[in-house]
Amino acid sequence: MAEYNKKKTIVIGHKNPDTDSICSAICYAQLKRKLTGEDFEPARAGSVNEETRYVLNYFGVRAPKLVENVKTQVRDIDIRQVPGVNRNISLKKAWNIMQADGVVTLPSVSADGMLEGLITVSDIAKTYLDVLDSSILSKANTQYSNIIETLEGALIVGDEDRYFNEGKVLIAAANPDMMEYYISKNDLVILGNRYESQLCAIEMEAACIIVCEGAAVSMTIKKLAQEHGCTVITTPYDAYTAARLINQSMPICYFMRTENLITFEETDILDEIKDVMASKRHRDFPILDKDGKYKGMISRRNLLGNKGKSLILVDHNERTQAVDGIENARILEIIDHHRLGPIETIAPVYFRNQPLGCTATIIYQMYQEAGVPVEKKIAGLLCSAIISDTLLFRSPTCTEVDKRAGMELAEIAGIQIEDYAKAMFAAGSNLTSKSDEEIFYQDYKRFTAGKVSFGVSQITSLNAPELKELSGRMMPYLKKALESQGVDMLFLMLTNILSESTTLICVGQGAAALVLSVFRSDEEQGVRTEKNDGLVELPGVVSRKKQLVPAIVMKLQE
Numbered sequence: 102m103a104e105y106n107k108k109k110t111i112v113i114g115h116k117n118p119d120t121d122s123i124c125s126a127i128c129y130a131q132l133k134r135k136l137t138g139e140d141f142e143p144a145r146a147g148s149v150n151e152e153t154r155y156v157l158n159y160f161g162v163r164a165p166k167l168v169e170n171v172k173t174q175v176r177d178i179d180i181r182q183v184p185g186v187n188r189n190i191s192l193k194k195a196w197n198i199m200q201a202d203g204v205v206t207l208p209s210v211s212a213d214g215m216l217e218g219l220i221t222v223s224d225i226a227k228t229y230l231d232v233l234d235s236s237i238l239s240k241a242n243t244q245y246s247n248i249i250e251t252l253e254g255a256l257i258v259g260d261e262d263r264y265f266n267e268g269k270v271l272i273a274a275a276n277p278d279m280m281e282y283y284i285s286k287n288d289l290v291i292l293g294n295r296y297e298s299q300l301c302a303i304e305m306e307a308a309c310i311i312v313c314e315g316a317a318v319s320m321t322i323k324k325l326a327q328e329h330g331c332t333v334i335t336t337p338y339d340a341y342t343a344a345r346l347i348n349q350s351m352p353i354c355y356f357m358r359t360e361n362l363i364t365f366e367e368t369d370i371l372d373e374i375k376d377v378m379a380s381k382r383h384r385d386f387p388i389l390d391k392d393g394k395y396k397g398m399i400s401r402r403n404l405l406g407n408k409g410k411s412l413i414l415v416d417h418n419e420r421t422q423a424v425d426g427i428e429n430a431r432i433l434e435i436i437d438h439h440r441l442g443p444i445e446t447i448a449p450v451y452f453r454n455q456p457l458g459c460t461a462t463i464i465y466q467m468y469q470e471a472g473v474p475v476e477k478k479i480a481g482l483l484c485s486a487i488i489s490d491t492l493l494f495r496s497p498t499c500t501e502v503d504k505r506a507g508m509e510l511a512e513i514a515g516i517q518i519e520d521y522a523k524a525m526f527a528a529g530s531n532l533t534s535k536s537d538e539e540i541f542y543q544d545y546k547r548f549t550a551g552k553v554s555f556g557v558s559q560i561t562s563l564n565a566p567e568l569k570e571l572s573g574r575m576m577p578y579l580k581k582a583l584e585s586q587g588v589d590m591l592f593l594m595l596t597n598i599l600s601e602s603t604t605l606i607c608v609g610q611g612a613a614a615l616v617l618s619v620f621r622s623d624e625e626q627g628v629r630t631e632k633n634d635g636l637v638e639l640p641g642v643v644s645r646k647k648q649l650v651p652a653i654v655m656k657l658q659e
Contacts (some may be wrong), residue, residue, distance in 0.1 A: 185210025
């Protein structure tokens, strides 16, 4: 139970993650763990593409877990660690536990952790107020150990693990002659130190006698009780007090609620359960794990001031690219190398944004600044991210800082950077087995400029024939995706790494004309543009971040 509410921080990149997004999340989570000793977990907001899969397999690193939304779940709030109790504990013991722990509801939990029922303070109070018949103790199948514990007594004869499950409870206040008329077989008799009364009860085949005021029990009575199978218990209380307390020895299972229990799972979304909680009069609600096992309790009070999941964002800072439910999360840090986007945070955050070609370059700087040695695997992941984002230093986004970091990391990782980059790009270029949808969304990002929204996907490849085949194949899919995405325009960059050029597929009203108007002014500088049914050839354009998107945004804002 102690580990259940231990808070962790998720380090996550953008939707449709690329190699930089995933590798930066893994490496920054490790740096934060080393610096703080706290729990930082890398995650991904989408599927792993082939390039990234090659990188992770090459360095023997497991892909981060998939997190499709970060809406506040039950597991993210403070869950009260109310211990589960055995269904056979007495009402008195349940009451004592409630008082000690300051709770009003106790869960009954089986040996294997399954929730069996709930007992509340009002359930216990009801047993005091209700007029119960004299056979209620046996109807409740009360264990003798409960009776002994409740009466603070001692077992003289019998087995405390046996149950009182027949007969009624009575007080032997009359003389022995009269007792014969109201004691029946299997009754439980509360009496004093009179030998005759004890003897009479045993001879009338009482199931149990309780001797009050700490009176001694003679050897003769002990022997007779053993012969008749009669349990003998002594208590320091007087007969009145013992009679008043004995009902508290009944097991909670006789009174607890076992049907139509309202429970929640630890993965339930808070927004979806609030109305349920508000519509019920219950104070507390049990929480179960995915296997149905009891984990703790929550009340409406737990929902007040909840902070949601703690996140660190890497390789993006725009809400449209963030994992679903970001508005419910508590963002602690943002590490990025892109333009500033409209993302809002609940509180001030640590925000590091540098005009570099790759987020991994920034992460490498942070390792160096903290004096934390970069392990071989971490160096390999960071280097791979830089290779991917800068197209092995060919992209206009690449800086000398990126190139120097990439070369240093390649040496630490023990890779020949040119050969490794070719193999990595080749793995990412293998699109033959992928569907149109998988190809389009493997590196897709959404942007907004004023009232216009648009999406840009990019495929980088060494395989010119494959890119040419895609330029004819993907147009119908983009027209279909335009409707489902709810944007005004869609673009697919088919970027040839070797020729450092892009064929741009444009879909949406005025999309191709917009691109032509943006790049026509560059014709004098050698940029050639051609339009052919939504296809625009862009020699020298390889960067979505630095070349295509800023130009489109500026044109739309004119």
